[in-house]
Structure formats: structure tokens, C-alpha cells
Amino acid sequence: MELEFRLPSLGADMESATLTEWLKKPGERVRHGEPLVTVETTKGLIDIESYEDAEVLEQLVQPGSKVAVGTALARLEVQGASQAPPAAPAPEATPPPAPMGPLAPASRPPASAVESPGTPPPRARISPAARRRAQELGVSLEELERFAAGGFVHIEDVEKLAAQRPVAHTDARGAMRATIGAAMARAKREIPHYYLAHAVDFAPAREWLARHNATLPVQDRLIEAVLITKAVALAAARIEGFNGYFLHGRFESSAAVHVGAAIAVRGGGLVAPALLDADRKDLPTLMRDFSALVTRVRAGHLRSGEFTAATITVTSLGAEGVDVLFPIINPPQVAIVGAGAVREQPWVRDGELIARPVLTLALAADHRVTDGRAGARLLRAIADLLAQPQAL
Amino acid sequence: MTYRDAVHEALRDALQADPRVFLMGEDVGRYGGSYAVSKGLLEEFGPERIRDTPLSESAFVGAGIGAALGGLRPIVEVMTVNFSLLALDQIVNNAATLSHMSGGQLSVPLVIRLATGAGRQLAAQHSHSLEGWYAHIPGLRICAPATIEDARFMLAAALACPDPVLLFEHLYLYNMEGGVPPGLERVDLEHAAIRRAGKDVTLITYGWSLYKCLTAAEALAAQGIEAEVLDLRTLRPLDDAAIMASVRRTRRAVIVDEGWRSGSLSAELTTRIVEQAFYDLEAPVARVCTAEVPVPYAKHLEDAALPGPAAIEAAVRSVLARDGGG
Numbered sequence: 204m205e206l207e208f209r210l211p212s213l214g215a216d217m218e219s220a221t222l223t224e225w226l227k228k229p230g231e232r233v234r235h236g237e238p239l240v241t242v243e244t245t246k247g248l249i250d251i252e253s254y255e256d257a258e259v260l261e262q263l264v265q266p267g268s269k270v271a272v273g274t275a276l277a278r279l280e281v282q283g284a285s286q287a288p289p290a291a292p293a294p295e296a297t298p299p300p301a302p303m304g305p306l307a308p309a310s311r312p313p314a315s316a317v318e319s320p321g322t323p324p325p326r327a328r329i330s331p332a333a334r335r336r337a338q339e340l341g342v343s344l345e346e347l348e349r350f351a352a353g354g355f356v357h358i359e360d361v362e363k364l365a366a367q368r369p370v371a372h373t374d375a376r377g378a379m380r381a382t383i384g385a386a387m388a389r390a391k392r393e394i395p396h397y398y399l400a401h402a403v404d405f406a407p408a409r410e411w412l413a414r415h416n417a418t419l420p421v422q423d424r425l426i427e428a429v430l431i432t433k434a435v436a437l438a439a440a441r442i443e444g445f446n447g448y449f450l451h452g453r454f455e456s457s458a459a460v461h462v463g464a465a466i467a468v469r470g471g472g473l474v475a476p477a478l479l480d481a482d483r484k485d486l487p488t489l490m491r492d493f494s495a496l497v498t499r500v501r502a503g504h505l506r507s508g509e510f511t512a513a514t515i516t517v518t519s520l521g522a523e524g525v526d527v528l529f530p531i532i533n534p535p536q537v538a539i540v541g542a543g544a545v546r547e548q549p550w551v552r553d554g555e556l557i558a559r560p561v562l563t564l565a566l567a568a569d570h571r572v573t574d575g576r577a578g579a580r581l582l583r584a585i586a587d588l589l590a591q592p593q594a595l
Numbered sequence: 596m597t598y599r600d601a602v603h604e605a606l607r608d609a610l611q612a613d614p615r616v617f618l619m620g621e622d623v624g625r626y627g628g629s630y631a632v633s634k635g636l637l638e639e640f641g642p643e644r645i646r647d648t649p650l651s652e653s654a655f656v657g658a659g660i661g662a663a664l665g666g667l668r669p670i671v672e673v674m675t676v677n678f679s680l681l682a683l684d685q686i687v688n689n690a691a692t693l694s695h696m697s698g699g700q701l702s703v704p705l706v707i708r709l710a711t712g713a714g715r716q717l718a719a720q721h722s723h724s725l726e727g728w729y730a731h732i733p734g735l736r737i738c739a740p741a742t743i744e745d746a747r748f749m750l751a752a753a754l755a756c757p758d759p760v761l762l763f764e765h766l767y768l769y770n771m772e773g774g775v776p777p778g779l780e781r782v783d784l785e786h787a788a789i790r791r792a793g794k795d796v797t798l799i800t801y802g803w804s805l806y807k808c809l810t811a812a813e814a815l816a817a818q819g820i821e822a823e824v825l826d827l828r829t830l831r832p833l834d835d836a837a838i839m840a841s842v843r844r845t846r847r848a849v850i851v852d853e854g855w856r857s858g859s860l861s862a863e864l865t866t867r868i869v870e871q872a873f874y875d876l877e878a879p880v881a882r883v884c885t886a887e888v889p890v891p892y893a894k895h896l897e898d899a900a901l902p903g904p905a906a907i908e909a910a911v912r913s914v915l916a917r918d919g920g921g
């Protein structure tokens with residue numbers, strides 16, 4: 204029985220691989236479990252074993268070609284009936300839809316020859332529903348092709364892509380929910396979060412803010428969120444392992460500190476665009492940036508760069524919030540700080556019980572990059588910075 | 596109540612309700628029907644209305660057409676769809692055409708009941724699912740009661756229809772136990788029915804395959820996949836609105852049909868989905884059909900040839916796969 208040996212998915216997020224080496228030549232035999240071909244994926248070089256005792260009839264893909272999961276790599280002649288049917292048999296002889304002229308010439312190759320040796324990597328397979336969604340959201344097919352890189356594009360991918368661009372679409376809300384969902388699902392799936400919380404006496408910051416703001420016109424006054432953002436930016440710049448991205452299996456530290464500020468969008472949804480170089484800007488500048496950012500978010504005019512620039516994120520539910528907010532990391536970032544609502548709470552100082560405004564900071568960080576000890580240092584550093592607000 | 600009881604009750608009701616109704620076919624009288632559906636009816640209604648016929652499908656289906664043209668309401672039982680091929684000329688050239696050829700002056704209110712399907716080791720000549728062929732023919736209405744309630748009430752709706760109606764009873768269903776929802780007294784021959792709601796994929800099916808789909812859907816639900824199961828009920832005319840509404844919701848369709856796939860009802864369904872809901876699809880339409888061989892006699896080969904819950908599950912997983920199942 205003749206069989207097509209297809210590139211299997213070697214992980215949930217694997218969509219393609221580059222064929223690096225054939226381990227069997229046409230005419231050679233391969234036993235069940237014996238490596239047949241080597242491919243390179245984002246996880247490294249992987250030998251793929253044959254599921255069958257078979258003879259290699261023909262190699263359909265040459266070394267160096269990048270191919271999508273499911274692409275036929277070789278034709279095999281299998282001896283005898285296979286022991287068990289494959290878990291998900293590919294629909295027999297269903298060629299990918301190929302563009303066809305008005306007249307199909309009689310010499311058109313048979314369907315099984317569509318994936319023939321030497322053909323370029325298959326074009327991105329965009330589902331019909333995704334195509335229509337792309338049209339509705341104004342996403343071009345070229346963008347999708349680039350995004351898909353030879354893989355398959357579903358509706359959710361289109362929505363993800365659309366939400367990464369300037370928000371100006373009539374149906375951005377559904378797309379935004381989809382994006383949040385996709386990012387958070389990925390975070391919970393991939394990132395081993397650890398959580399730490401620390402209560403901070405917020406009285407020094409409050410008192411300093413009150414004094415600072417007393418003499419200023421309303422538009423120049425600072426808010427608590429900016430103080431917290433600055434403190435997080437400075438701490439993240441000092442303590443290694445929290446500022447940057449986890450990409451391709453390793454942490455890439457960022458020299459610049461761009462703090463994502465989680466901002467609620469009217470009517471639901473959330474974006475976390477970046478306050479660029481938050482560690483190096485003084486508070487009035489940061490405040491102006493923050494106000495401008497909020498205005499642009501509310502007006503739906505964010506710049507695409509602001510969406511992806513953040514290297515660490517701060518999120519707060521503000522005065523309406525609760526005591527502690529355990530956040531979820533926004534991938535590929537590796538840390539996020541959640542600020543609870545500042546509330547008067549009992550506080551012990553020098554053996555005495557007093558009422559103080561207390562802020563509880565919660566850190567969610569990526570265990571692939573840091574451990575709890577480093578996280579504790581980060582939270583303590585933020586607390587120390589907030590205790591000296593004049594130095595921020 | 597079994598499916599068999601439900602068909603029996605439907606026949607009794609029809610015979611009692613209308614003196615123009617009579618039943619004829621091979622062994623329907625003294626023997627009580629090949630599937631024991633008409634047991635006792637000869638004693639109750641007499642040989643005028645429960646008529647055993649010679650083994651000539653062409654003759655007795657033709658007689659049924661004549662009786663219908665003459666104002667009676669015949670119910671003709673053909674033992675299996677496989678034997679109905681002997682009456683193809685009567686069904687396709689006469690029953691289906693006369694209303695059209697007479698400019699509506701004649702109608703053929705004929706009901707033909709046929710057993711269909713495999714699964715009982717009756718071998719190839721008694722096991723094929725040829726209802727898809729009849730669904731090709733304009734002028735016929737083709738129905739497939741899969742539930743007790745449809746077995747109980749489709750017959751009355753078919754008798755009320757002025758055109759020939761073929762009712763396909765899957766032979767595996769006769770022993771199935773179940774009930775009729777209280778208060779239900781009639782069903783229509785127009786609408787498909789959602790037998791299980793789901794959001795991830797639509798399983799389109801009819802007849803015995805309905806239960807295979809429901810079994811597969813339960814197994815899939817345990818894996819977090821919610822399959823919607825649509826019972827076509829009527830194979831001609833197809834309820835396009837119900838099919839497309841479901842596919843537009845789930846964006847993925849798997850058709851499960853005990854017929855073969857080549858040139859088939861499942862091919863027609865696929866085409867309609869592609870014609871009407873192409874831009875709602877997230878994956879190619881998948882089909883689970885009987886292997887393209889005459890249905891084998893040997894138990895293990897028959898099982899392997901027919902659509903089963905495992906193959907349905909695999910098809911669902913393939914259309915839900917990240918690579919789109921193509």
C-alpha cells in the first residue's frame with residue numbers, strides 16, 4: 204500500500220519546519236520507529252521516525268525547504284496492512300485549492316501530484332471565514348500571508364492581527380476580546396507564573412503627592428499610578444530578569460524600560476500600550492505621556508509601536524479596585540505588577556498599631572526566567588522607591 | 596415503545612383514520628412483515644386492506660401508483676431499498692413524473708416504506724443505503740425517520756402529502772426503545788432537527804448514523820469539543836436553512852452518511868455548504884461514509900466498512916486541527 208509521509212505537528216504551536224536532511228534515500232527501507240528525516244523547528248533539530256515498515260519511493264521535499272505541518276514529505280510503500288489506522292486520517296486525495304484558469308487544460312496533473320517535488324513552500328492556507336473577517340477588519344491578504352508564514356490562518360488569527368494594529372475598526376471590540384483571550388490563554392498555557400504580594404505603606408507617597416500637587420494647576424498634577432509606574436520602571440532596570448521578552452526559548456533582557464500601562468477601553472476591553480523609557484523620564488514628563496496615552500486609547504488612535512513595545516507591565520484597578528490584584532503576564536513579557544486599591548488599613552510601626560494608607564503590590568513573574576527570591580527583591584525595591592517619592 | 600411499535604401504531608392509526616388507506620407488500624399480511632411491523636394488522640383490517648403481494652416489486656409498486664391515481668391512499672412496503680431497484684421505472688418514470696407531465700391534473704399520493712442500511716450481517720444485496728439515489732429525483736419527497744417520534748408520526752404527514760413520499764426506515768432502528776414526547780401528535784416533513792446543540796462543529800446526519808453521531812458527540816464533549824448534531828429527517832428537499840444556520844454558527848461541518856461518498860447525498864450536502872456558506876467555513880467539509888465496497892457479510896469487515904463513532908471523532912478532530920484538516 205502506498206502512503207504519504209507527512210510532516211507531523213511536534214508541538215501545539217508548531218506550524219512549519221525546515222527539512223534539513225534525509226536519512227533514507229529512495230529505494231532504501233525504513234523500519235517502524237526508525238528516523239527517516241531530520242527537520243529544524245523552533246525547538247531545534249528533530250529526527251522524525253517512520254510509523255511504518257516501508258520502502259522510500261520518492262522524496263517530495265528537498266533539504267532547505269520550509270514546509271507547513273501536514274505537507275507530504277515522501278511517498279512510502281508500506282508492507283502489509285498497517286496495524287492500526289492513523290488517529291486522524293487525512294481526507295483522501297484532497298488537494299489544497301489551487302487557483303485555476305477558466306479553462307482547465309486536459310493535461311493538468313492528477314490531484315495527487317499537486318504536492319510534487321520542487322514546488323515552492325505552500326502558500327498560507329487562510330480559511331474562508333478568516334478571509335471574510337480580514338475583509339471586514341481591513342486586514343490585507345499580504346499581511347495575513349506574512350503573519351502565517353506558510354501555516355494556517357483562522358478567524359482568531361485575523362482578529363489577533365487586527366487588534367495589534369491601530370484601533371480604528373468598527374468591530375474592534377470583539378476583536379479586542381479575542382486578542383485578550385488569545386494572549387491570556389497563551390500566557391496561562393505557556394508561562395509558569397509565580398506570584399508574590401507585598402503590602403506597602405503608601406503614606407509617604409500620598410503626602411508627597413499632596414504637597415507636590417498643591418501648587419499646580421489641575422492638568423499638571425501627578426496621580427498615584429504614575430508614581431507606581433516610575434517606581435516599577437526603576438526597580439525593573441536595577442534588578443535583572445524582569446524587563447524584557449521570553450522569545451525562542453530564552454529570556455532576552457531589554458536595556459530600555461518601556462512600561463506597559465493597562466488602560467481600560469470604554470465599553471469593555473483592555474489595552475496595555477507602552478510608556479517609553481519610563482525609567483529615564485521625570486515624573487511630569489511621564490504624567491504627560493500617560494495622559495496622552497489614555498486620551499489616545501479612549502479615542503482609538505494608538506500607534507502600532509505602542510502595542511508591542513512594552514517590556515514589563517503595570518496594571519491597576521484604581522480607586523474602584525480591591526486590595527490585591529493578581530495579574531497575568533502579557534507574553535512575551537516576563538513580569539507584570541498589579542497594584543491594588545490604596546486603603547486605610549491597620550499598620551504596625553515601632554510596636555504601635557496605627558492607621559495608614561496601604562498599597563498591596565502583587566507580582567506575577569515567569570519562573571523560566573527568575574525565582575521567587577529575585578521577585579521578592581523586585582517588590583522590595585519598588586516599596587523602597589515608593590517610600591522615598593521625592594527621589595523618583 | 597420500540598421503533599417497530601411506533602411504525603405499527605402509525606399504520607394502525609392511518610388504517611383506522613381513512614378507509615382509502617391500505618397496506619401492500621411482500622409478506623406484510625400472514626407473515627406480519629419482514630421486520631414484524633404489520634403483525635396483527637391482517638386480522639384487524641382484513642385481506643382487502645392488508646394485501647400480500649407476489650415477489651414483483653415493479654408490479655406491486657405500479658399497482659400502488661395506479662391506486663393512488665384512482666383516489667386511494669396506498670402504503671406500499673418494499674422489503675429493502677435494495678429490492679426497490681426492480682421498481683425504479685415505476686418510481687422514477689411514473690410516480691415522480693405524472694403530476695408534472697399532467698400539468699398538475701394528476702397527483703400520486705403514494706407512500707412507499709423501505710428498510711435501508713447495514714449492520715445486521717445481511718450481506719451486500721440486503722445492506723445498501725440507496726436513499727441518496729432517490730433524493731436525486733425531482734417529484735419525490737424522501738424522508739428518513741430516525742427517532743421514535745418520527746417513526747410514529749411521519750407516516751400520517753406522508754399520507755397527507757399529495758406527492759409520492761418514500762420513508763426510509765433503517766433496519767437497525769426497529770428494536771430501539773424510546774418514547775414520544777408527551778403531547779406530541781404530529782411532525783412535519785419539512786424541517787431538519789437539532790438533536791444535540793453544540794458550538795464547535797456540526798455533524799450532519801440521518802437515520803441510524805444519528806446515534807453514532809450522538810455517541811461520538813458525547814465522547815468529544817469529554818474532550819471539551821461541543822458537537823452539534825443535525826438530523827436531516829427529510830433528504831429531499833433538503834432543509835438548507837437549518838443546515839446553513841448551524842454551519843454558520845459552528846463554522847465546521849462533518850457529514851456522516853451510511854451511503855458511499857462518490858456521487859452521493861454527502862457530496863450534495865458538501866456542495867451546498869460550499870455554495871451557500873463558503874465564507875463561514877474555518878475548515879474543509881469532512882465526510883464519514885461507508886467504505887467504497889459492497890457492504891461485507893463478515894461481522895468484522897461490515898463493522899470496518901460502516902461509519903462508526905471513532906471515525907466520526909477522528910473526522911471532527913481533523914477539522915478542528917490547527918492545520919485546518921486539509
